[in-house]
Amino acid sequence: METDCNPMELPNNTGFEEDSDYGDFEGTDVKDMRLEAEAVVNDVLFAVSNMFVSKTLPCAEDVAYINVETRERNRYCLELTEAGLRVVAYDFDQTDDRLQTPYHETVYSLLDSLSPAYREVFGNALLQRLEALKKESQS
Numbered sequence: 001m002e003t004d005c006n007p008m009e010l011p012n013n014t015g016f017e018e019d020s021d022y023g024d025f026e027g028t029d030v031k032d033m034r035l036e037a038e039a040v041v042n043d044v045l046f047a048v049s050n051m052f053v054s055k056t057l058p059c060a061e062d063v064a065y066i067n068v069e070t071r072e073r074n075r076y077c078l079e080l081t082e083a084g085l086r087v088v089a090y091d092f093d094q095t096d097d098r099l100q101t102p103y104h105e106t107v108y109s110l111l112d113s114l115s116p117a118y119r120e121v122f123g124n125a126l127l128q129r130l131e132a133l134k135k136e137s138q139s
Contacts, residue, residue: 033064040107047121056093067092071117
């Protein structure tokens with residue numbers, strides 16, 4: 001293999017020193033799914049009975065698990081990845097590889113498909129917010 005330069009002739013100082021601000025450059029554009037999962041929980045917690053990021057199942061940069069109990073008292077374990085959210089088990093902190101459920105782009109879509117009570121609570125909250133905005137704009 002032919003090379004244009006000898007790697008041994010390259011300078012040691014490349015401008016990216018280990019203790020510089022660029023030391024953590026690798027992976028800075030990768031989402032941390034645990035943070036994404038926490039944001040999902042905070043967005044819709046008001047409309048379900050219980051929801052939290054699993055502390056039992058492993059979270060990584062590319063996957064996190066969220067436990068949710070609907071107002072109908074149905075329990076689910078959700079998988080959050082770049083592909084979206086999907087049900088991976090019908091109990092907290094579980095996964096079932098045999099379960100083939102579709103991915104949803106948003107938590108709103110997923111919960112809308114699982115819980116009529118979620119749909120009602122979310123719709124009522126949206127309506128109240130719109131009415132508050134209307135009153136605010138009229139004053």
